[in-house]
Amino acid sequence: MPMVNRRVNVNRIAVHAALIFYTLIATFPIALVLINSMKSRSAIFGDPVALPTPSTFDLIGYQQVLEKADFVLYFGNSIVVTTVSLLLVLIAGAMAAWALGEYRFKGNTLVALYMAIGIMVPIRLGTVSILKMIVGMGLINTLTALILVYTAMGLPLAILILGEFMAQIPRDLREAARCDGVSEYRIFTAVILPLIRPAVATVAVFTMVPIWNDLWFPLILASGDGKQTITLGAQQFIGQYVTNWNAVLAALSLAIAPILILYVVFSRHLVRGLTMGAVK
Amino acid sequence: MADVSLRAIKKSFGKVEILHGISLDVMDGEFVVFVGPSGCGKSTALRIIAGLEEITSGELYIGGKLVNQIPPAERGIAMVFQSYALYPHMTVYKNMAFGLKFAKTDKDAADKRVRQAAEILQLTPYLDRKPRDLSGGQRQRVAIGRAIVREPAVFLFDEPLSNLDAALRINTRIEIAKLHRQLNATTIYVTHDQVEAMTLASKIVVMNQGRVEQVGAPLELYHHPQNQFVAGFIGSPKMNFVKATVTAADASGLTVDFGEAKPMSIPFGGTTAKTGDSVTLGIRPEHLGEGAGHAMVLTGTVEAVEHLGEASYVHVRRDDGVILTARSPGDSRAEIGAKAAVSTDIAHLHLFDAQGQAFARHSKADAA
Numbered sequence: 001m002p003m004v005n006r007r008v009n010v011n012r013i014a015v016h017a018a019l020i021f022y023t024l025i026a027t028f029p030i031a032l033v034l035i036n037s038m039k040s041r042s043a044i045f046g047d048p049v050a051l052p053t054p055s056t057f058d059l060i061g062y063q064q065v066l067e068k069a070d071f072v073l074y075f076g077n078s079i080v081v082t083t084v085s086l087l088l089v090l091i092a093g094a095m096a097a098w099a100l101g102e103y104r105f106k107g108n109t110l111v112a113l114y115m116a117i118g119i120m121v122p123i124r125l126g127t128v129s130i131l132k133m134i135v136g137m138g139l140i141n142t143l144t145a146l147i148l149v150y151t152a153m154g155l156p157l158a159i160l161i162l163g164e165f166m167a168q169i170p171r172d173l174r175e176a177a178r179c180d181g182v183s184e185y186r187i188f189t190a191v192i193l194p195l196i197r198p199a200v201a202t203v204a205v206f207t208m209v210p211i212w213n214d215l216w217f218p219l220i221l222a223s224g225d226g227k228q229t230i231t232l233g234a235q236q237f238i239g240q241y242v243t244n245w246n247a248v249l250a251a252l253s254l255a256i257a258p259i260l261i262l263y264v265v266f267s268r269h270l271v272r273g274l275t276m277g278a279v280k
Numbered sequence: 281m282a283d284v285s286l287r288a289i290k291k292s293f294g295k296v297e298i299l300h301g302i303s304l305d306v307m308d309g310e311f312v313v314f315v316g317p318s319g320c321g322k323s324t325a326l327r328i329i330a331g332l333e334e335i336t337s338g339e340l341y342i343g344g345k346l347v348n349q350i351p352p353a354e355r356g357i358a359m360v361f362q363s364y365a366l367y368p369h370m371t372v373y374k375n376m377a378f379g380l381k382f383a384k385t386d387k388d389a390a391d392k393r394v395r396q397a398a399e400i401l402q403l404t405p406y407l408d409r410k411p412r413d414l415s416g417g418q419r420q421r422v423a424i425g426r427a428i429v430r431e432p433a434v435f436l437f438d439e440p441l442s443n444l445d446a447a448l449r450i451n452t453r454i455e456i457a458k459l460h461r462q463l464n465a466t467t468i469y470v471t472h473d474q475v476e477a478m479t480l481a482s483k484i485v486v487m488n489q490g491r492v493e494q495v496g497a498p499l500e501l502y503h504h505p506q507n508q509f510v511a512g513f514i515g516s517p518k519m520n521f522v523k524a525t526v527t528a529a530d531a532s533g534l535t536v537d538f539g540e541a542k543p544m545s546i547p548f549g550g551t552t553a554k555t556g557d558s559v560t561l562g563i564r565p566e567h568l569g570e571g572a573g574h575a576m577v578l579t580g581t582v583e584a585v586e587h588l589g590e591a592s593y594v595h596v597r598r599d600d601g602v603i604l605t606a607r608s609p610g611d612s613r614a615e616i617g618a619k620a621a622v623s624t625d626i627a628h629l630h631l632f633d634a635q636g637q638a639f640a641r642h643s644k645a646d647a648a
Contacts (some may be wrong), residue, residue, distance in 0.1 A: 186382065
């Protein structure tokens with residue numbers, strides 16, 4: 001027994017060591033941003049990896065960021081774009097996944113395949129056409145343009161993941177509901193959706209993070225008229241010759257907060273979602 | 281209250297035909313059990329009656345009404361699934377009431393029905409629990425409760441006891457029989473377990489490879505199987521089959537050579553069997569005893585002995601390799617590897633032709 005225990009312990013230590021090492025690497029840039037956002041400009045350049053000391057502690061960056069009224073506006077833009085896109089992706093994605101998985105109709109496979117292509121081809125390859133389309137619709141410099149593009153961007157993966165989870169729901173359950181006289185819409189909303197909640201949380205996180213962090217489409221589709229998102233807004237402190245590092249780092253630190261809160265909200269479900277199906 | 285009629289029902293999945301034309305009448309209030317080996321199409325037949333599977337050709341009537349195109353909810357049926365199919369996120373109460381919400385049952389009546397069903401099934405203390413907090417037997421009862429509250433004309437059970445352990449299976453079997461007496465609703469029950477079929481059914485439908493082999497009351501099937509398949513399927517342990525050749529045939533009986541010292545006359549008179557035909561003798565283990573005490577004696581080597589307490593099953597291998605199972609008293613002293621004789625009364629014999637169809641038996645035992 002002691003031998004076995006020791007083996008288990010060695011294994012456990014090795015696994016934890018590897019995970020801790022990975023965590024350090026993954027969180028290092030974020031920690032660097034947070035640490036330096038609270039230091040004076042000279043201290044940032046003097047010793048970038050040092051923690052703020054009483055003499056180098058400075059919240060000037062935050063002060064500058066918050067004093068700029070449009071920063072709150074950018075924040076709001078980001079929140080609107082992210083939440084509306086997220087809702088659209090989840091609602092349309094879940095409905096599409098259900099329809100594609102549950103009902104046999106002409107062109108079913110073709111539509112599913114078309115959606116799969118969306119996962120394989122990066123949406124940024126189509127930037128020029130997207131830009132032309134948005135200009136054609138007169139939606140340039142609107143949040144609507146971003147919402148539409150992000151919804152299209154998130155849908156394929158959402159349909160794939162949600163479809164997989166729905167396929168795991170036993171057929172008997174839907175058939176029992178059908179025997180009970182439950183309508184197809186109610187089967188979807190009252191039986192299927194509650195059961196794939198972990199999957200919805202997983203998809204929500206996977207969809208939300210890239211949208212919130214995106215710089216590309218805001219830069220191209222909505223870069224002016226107070227329609228900038230937070231990532232774009234933070235760029236205004238980066239000049240061609242002089243960069244206000246305090247403000248940039250403070251803005252980025254602030255930008256992390258909402259996504260972090262949402263992540264914590266979803267994460268309990270997320271872990272379940274990622275491991276569901278792996279073990280019974 | 282309704283009877284169910286299947287008229288030449290066929291079902292194909294793509295090019296594969298699963299059911300080859302099933303015709304059957306289920307009377308109002310009857311307890312009919314579909315039984316057969318896995319893949320025989322019994323579950324498909326049940327799902328067709330439920331409306332979960334489309335009919336390829338043929339007609340299905342429930343309560344005299346053609347229901348081929350009618351969705352499950354409007355057929356007046358309720359189904360209990362093998363996997364229970366309980367909604368995992370709803371309490372026991374909600375599981376049972378869920379269907380009623382959509383059947384436009386008013387709230388008080390629905391509540392009354394659910395509580396009544398819970399009372400019958402002894403589920404009242406568990407109404408607020410989720411299915412995951414229940415044992416297998418309790419889950420099965422919730423599934424049955426969900427069917428009861430719909431007050432269906434026809435109950436459909438799809439192997440409802442397969443996921444329960446042996447002791448619970450027997451209890452639930454008795455409960456289902458009791459429930460059928462209480463509700464007196466038409467019930468169609470699918471199982472692969474012939475013991476369930478024998479104990480529950482008022483009528484058994486034996487299916488094999490998409491066809492109905494025989495329909496009849498349990499004891500009718502046991503005593504008068506129409507063919508070798510039914511003979512082998514009903515009864516446990518399985519009926520013994522012995523190859524034989526007809527050496528003489530007349531109106532009073534057949535003489536068959538079954539591989540022992542001399543041919544023997546058996547009471548199957550007036551059949552179509554002719555001299556030289558190959559036939560198969562069927563002997564149930566419970567009619568085959570150790571020793572040469574009965575008229576028909578078969579010999580071989582003891583291969584295995586199973587002591588069950590109240591009885592022992594002695595497996596005897598004949599020289600041609602066929603293993604016979606004989607039921608002996610619990611204290612059987614048969615020794616493995618020893619030569620042994622087993623014997624049966626010819627009144628208990630079954631006889632099948634080369635195609636497996638049974639010959640009618642004419643003997644004194646039948647008249648009694």
